Amino acid sequence: MAKKETSKARLRHAAHRLFADQGYRETTVQQIAEAAGLTERTFFRQFKDKSDVLFAAHEEFIAALLKAITECKEEQSLVKVVSGYREIAKQVFDDTHTMTAARHEIIMADENLYERELLKANQVTQQIQAVLEPTYGIDDAAFASKLAGNIYQLAFDTWVKQTEPEKLSSLVWHYYQKYCDFKTRN
């Protein structure tokens, strides 16, 4: 028997299946609830609205990322943050290309969703910066968090477009090395 999913996870998976099958705009909360075998009332206990489903994993992602960064043994700030991203890419994304790419396509097609995505990415950077600041000081914390965010973004944007996807974690490292090349020239 399959492991029992929480109602939140059931709703998320049902929503993503419907988004993929019939489109994000065409999908209603009622359809999501029905497909998950739950009520709309249950849906609204878990999510503010349909778009909220797309960002449901954000808090989890931040928490796991901050943990990975804190536990990373690297001493230099930038490589520490990049290693954290790489670790999370391994844990969360290496096996979820299809769903992540579909989600990304929905977000890129809607300016409001894309704005929200940028806000979330910005929050991630700020939280990493706050974690680094006591050890590395304000400037290094700012540059390491922003730059690692840039590196992750480049890896992610490449990855979601790949039809035969590499591992996101490998791409994170690949773009870190591209940055290392860049800085020898700049």
Place this chain on the structure above:
Amino acid sequence: MAKKETSKARLRHAAHRLFADQGYRETTVQQIAEAAGLTERTFFRQFKDKSDVLFAAHEEFIAALLKAITECKEEQSLVKVVSGYREIAKQVFDDTHTMTAARHEIIMADENLYERELLKANQVTQQIQAVLEPTYGIDDAAFASKLAGNIYQLAFDTWVKQTEPEKLSSLVWHYYQKYCDFKTRN
């Protein structure tokens, strides 16, 4: 006699005065139009809504920035983009601290406005990247545009909080040098 302002500029200045005096939320389009000695109909010919006033200078800013980058004689991609930002800071922002800081405060207090600000900043980075790509290749264009955006952002965030403001253009250069220090350590 003062130089005659366009109706768009009159509306912008009237709006910013009202935002500063009585608050952004409390200000209506009707009040803005009246304060500018114009009609609401004229307002809506220039702006979609009240929030649009806050982003009215964006297209101008991008055009001037791309021009400055293109005209800059520096050869290395990063210093070329940073120099472009510094030039625009000189032209546009060095003498407008009060209004820019007030605008920034309005934007930071409202999540929707802040999301839009992030979207605009992201568009700036993408347009710079597109300008650099033919000369510098895709990777250097990506890193130089993102990194210069980070440097400008750090300078700008520092500047708007200063009560005795330095020149934004000096701060842009200052943060570029901080980045140069950072990369020797990372």
